Amino acid sequence: MPIEKVAVIGSGVMGSGIAAQIANAGADVVLLDIKVEGKNLAADAVEKMLKTDPAPFMHKRNAKRITCGNLDDDLALLGECDWIIEVVLEDLKIKHATYEKIDAHRKKGSVVSSNTSTIPLHKLVEGFSDEFAADFLITHFFNPPRYMRLLELVVSDKTRKDAAAEIREFCDVRLGKGVVQCHDTPGFIANRLGVFWLTAGINEALNQGVSVEIADAVMSKPCGIPKTGIFGLVDLVGIDLMPHLAESLLSTLPEQDAYRDIFVDYPFVHQMIEAGYTGRKGKGGFYRLNPDAPKGVREKQALALKADAFNEAQYGKADKPKLPSVDAGKKGLRAVVESEDEGGRYAWAVFKQTLHYAASLVGEIAENIFDIDEAMKLGYNWKMGPFEMIDALGPAWFASKLEEDGQSVPGLLRKVGDDTFYKIENGARHYFGTDGHYHPIKRPEGVLLLRDIKLSAEPVMKNGSCAVWDIGDGVLCFEHTSKMNTFDEQIFEILNKCIKTIGDGSGDYKALVIYNESSHFSAGANLGLALFAINIALWPQVEEFIAMGQRTFMALKYAPFPVVSAPSGMALGGGCEILLHSDAVQAHAETYCGLVEVGVGIIPGWGGCKEMLLRFQEQERAAFGKQVEQHGKDAMWFAPDTTPMGAPRRAFETIGTAQVAKSADEAKAIGYLRKSDGITMNRDRLLYDAKQRALELAKDYQVPEKIEVVRLPGPGGKMALDMAVSDLHKSGKATPYDIVVSDHLATVLTGGPDADWTRPVSEDDLVKLELREFLKLVKNEGTLARMEYMLNNGKPLRN
Numbered sequence: 001m002p003i004e005k006v007a008v009i010g011s012g013v014m015g016s017g018i019a020a021q022i023a024n025a026g027a028d029v030v031l032l033d034i035k036v037e038g039k040n041l042a043a044d045a046v047e048k049m050l051k052t053d054p055a056p057f058m059h060k061r062n063a064k065r066i067t068c069g070n071l072d073d074d075l076a077l078l079g080e081c082d083w084i085i086e087v088v089l090e091d092l093k094i095k096h097a098t099y100e101k102i103d104a105h106r107k108k109g110s111v112v113s114s115n116t117s118t119i120p121l122h123k124l125v126e127g128f129s130d131e132f133a134a135d136f137l138i139t140h141f142f143n144p145p146r147y148m149r150l151l152e153l154v155v156s157d158k159t160r161k162d163a164a165a166e167i168r169e170f171c172d173v174r175l176g177k178g179v180v181q182c183h184d185t186p187g188f189i190a191n192r193l194g195v196f197w198l199t200a201g202i203n204e205a206l207n208q209g210v211s212v213e214i215a216d217a218v219m220s221k222p223c224g225i226p227k228t229g230i231f232g233l234v235d236l237v238g239i240d241l242m243p244h245l246a247e248s249l250l251s252t253l254p255e256q257d258a259y260r261d262i263f264v265d266y267p268f269v270h271q272m273i274e275a276g277y278t279g280r281k282g283k284g285g286f287y288r289l290n291p292d293a294p295k296g297v298r299e300k301q302a303l304a305l306k307a308d309a310f311n312e313a314q315y316g317k318a319d320k321p322k323l324p325s326v327d328a329g330k331k332g333l334r335a336v337v338e339s340e341d342e343g344g345r346y347a348w349a350v351f352k353q354t355l356h357y358a359a360s361l362v363g364e365i366a367e368n369i370f371d372i373d374e375a376m377k378l379g380y381n382w383k384m385g386p387f388e389m390i391d392a393l394g395p396a397w398f399a400s401k402l403e404e405d406g407q408s409v410p411g412l413l414r415k416v417g418d419d420t421f422y423k424i425e426n427g428a429r430h431y432f433g434t435d436g437h438y439h440p441i442k443r444p445e446g447v448l449l450l451r452d453i454k455l456s457a458e459p460v461m462k463n464g465s466c467a468v469w470d471i472g473d474g475v476l477c478f479e480h481t482s483k484m485n486t487f488d489e490q491i492f493e494i495l496n497k498c499i500k501t502i503g504d505g506s507g508d509y510k511a512l513v514i515y516n517e518s519s520h521f522s523a524g525a526n527l528g529l530a531l532f533a534i535n536i537a538l539w540p541q542v543e544e545f546i547a548m549g550q551r552t553f554m555a556l557k558y559a560p561f562p563v564v565s566a567p568s569g570m571a572l573g574g575g576c577e578i579l580l581h582s583d584a585v586q587a588h589a590e591t592y593c594g595l596v597e598v599g600v601g602i603i604p605g606w607g608g609c610k611e612m613l614l615r616f617q618e619q620e621r622a623a624f625g626k627q628v629e630q631h632g633k634d635a636m637w638f639a640p641d642t643t644p645m646g647a648p649r650r651a652f653e654t655i656g657t658a659q660v661a662k663s664a665d666e667a668k669a670i671g672y673l674r675k676s677d678g679i680t681m682n683r684d685r686l687l688y689d690a691k692q693r694a695l696e697l698a699k700d701y702q703v704p705e706k707i708e709v710v711r712l713p714g715p716g717g718k719m720a721l722d723m724a725v726s727d728l729h730k731s732g733k734a735t736p737y738d739i740v741v742s743d744h745l746a747t748v749l750t751g752g753p754d755a756d757w758t759r760p761v762s763e764d765d766l767v768k769l770e771l772r773e774f775l776k777l778v779k780n781e782g783t784l785a786r787m788e789y790m791l792n793n794g795k796p797l798r799n
Helices: 013-024 041-049 060-065 075-080 092-105 130-134 161-174 190-208 212-218 231-237 241-252 258-262 267-274 324-331 333-337 342-360 369-380 386-393 395-404 411-416 489-502 527-535 539-557 574-580 608-634 646-656 664-670 683-698 715-730 736-749 763-778 781-793
Strands: 005-009 028-033 066-070 083-086 111-114 136-141 150-154 178-181 287-289 300-303 315-317 422-425 428-432 438-440 466-470 475-480 511-514 563-565 569-572 584-588 591-594 678-680
Touching (some): 005 075, 013 028, 013 041, 013 060, 013 136, 028 075, 060 066, 092 111, 130 136, 136 161, 150 161, 150 369, 161 178, 178 369, 190 212, 190 231, 190 342, 212 231, 212 300, 212 324, 212 342, 231 241, 231 287, 241 258, 241 267, 324 333, 324 342, 333 342, 342 411, 369 386, 369 428, 386 395, 386 422, 395 411, 411 428, 422 438, 466 489, 475 489, 475 683, 489 511, 489 539, 511 683, 527 781, 539 574, 563 683, 569 574, 574 591, 574 608, 584 591, 584 683, 608 646, 608 736, 608 763, 646 715, 646 736, 678 683, 736 763, 736 781, 763 781
Parallel strands (some): 005 028, 005 083, 028 066, 083 111, 475 511, 511 563, 563 584, 569 591, 584 678
Antiparallel strands (some): 136 150, 287 300, 428 438
């Protein structure tokens, strides 16, 4: 049966977070917890999430999809639910008591799952009917559920295949999860390997006398691991959680498991927990902020490790290590572990154990190496999974190094021999199986990845900043490849070539998708390049660069074929402006877009001001149309938000405060996306969905008409906006240079000095006005100071 309504039992951090993500997916949720006199635990949890940052909800209105109740009075609500998720304490007796209540009230055929990460599935269903066991499985979410993509799925030989398929599809398509099927073993995949890796990392730092700063500096970006490294990650998840994870694994792992050999119950860990040093959620952890630093100064301190003791005197100013092993990351993982410094020796010791452990578990924890790699990439955000890491080292080299160090070589590593765990055959990626043969990686239906296309294709066109790919069915895909996917002249050159190549859609191609598979869509203009030109007063080049961007984005908007942008991650400044000029946007749910130019002392120069004005005016006309429809001739001549200042005021507030949407859902509410724009929950499905949208638009595509009449208030409207900024300055909410930037922004948004509500301007007039006011700002010392500060410090200057 299709899943329309879901129940979550348990409203702790994990349970409430799962409920929020299901609500984000547009499904109704029942959230139940135990009954406590005078309290509603579930309702309190939802209220708390509305104030949490980062936000569990993609939009606050999604909280309204959650019905809260308790396990005494509201069990009847379970009869309406298609899927019931148990997220109660990791205690088998409590879980069994909860299942008895669920089974007595659920409807026939509903699926029941546990979020456990410690209790085997066969123990969870012990004593229950075959019917219950057939409907039961494990769905292990990672915290926080909105942001962590991994979902580990565990089924038994009794679980209905159709039940597992329904949950897999819902979690994949609706919740945006990377679903990895695991065997019913302790810790499943990610935590089994992840906890081993963290333990090995802590052990080796103590054994080798390596500081936490050096350990994290090398065991992070140089190795394709998030910047938290080992100790930063333990601080993030909570030092107090580590003993619980260890206890859970030790109580269920096989007697000969390698984790038992490396586990050490360090006294200092318990002492830290007792003193309240539990990581970021406590007073600090392996890192903390200096409590004695002057007010307003954030000084990071690191703990000097001692296995048998902890006290606050062990904290000192955190270093930023500069080591050959850290720099070696640019050359690859092998260069890191071969570095002859303390970072290199540390990295080798940790990876030697971790990768050996991973290679010994294939077949036990998962069916194949691909599932293990996917689990570690999705659950721990590693850029490479353990077997991709072994390939980067060279399997034969790794095996010989293990033998040199007196370690056994796992059977699968010996079996792959001089080959690699992954290879490309017939333009497709294959993995090495436990049977000694290579098997193709099969993508689910509806998944289209540019990295797969690249295995068997050459770009249609490319240069140093971008590439264009044929993604089939007459659709081209434009891909940024520049640093941070910023815009430069080479980008505009290729976009214009795309427009000429596709033409009127009657040839080989009929649509364009703008997309890439980086962490972020685009950070906008290449600020470093712009600053260089400004510093040496290359004003004609600066003007041409901005004008070239304007011409290109306008050409995309009025191209004789559909343009669909498919952003994910940050789409800021110019990255947001290209979305505004697209026929449609198919956004990943985790898209963070905004016009943030004021932070570097400029205004949007590639049509952002114009497009926000036009978009808000379009919304006003639609609202007025509804009023007329409802009230006929009695409707006001101006709808409430269709005064001359309506759209300029909204655009001024949005751009002037550099408002950034923290989700695609929020981007619709702000106005960066239209109501008709699509949202894709699963990142791997984004390109496919964007391509389908482009093909749909290509049918009988009509070029939009250029806008010749834009009514704006002119100088009178600008005066009103200036007064608002002046009031903000008086109250300390706007800086002196904010006033300068806002003055130019207000000029554009009100149509310039010659505009008036009775004297409309055109779209082209607004483009020229944007360029004129932009060029005035870039010649100002205040703007130069903001640009330099942003490049040097990564945050805006409040001058």
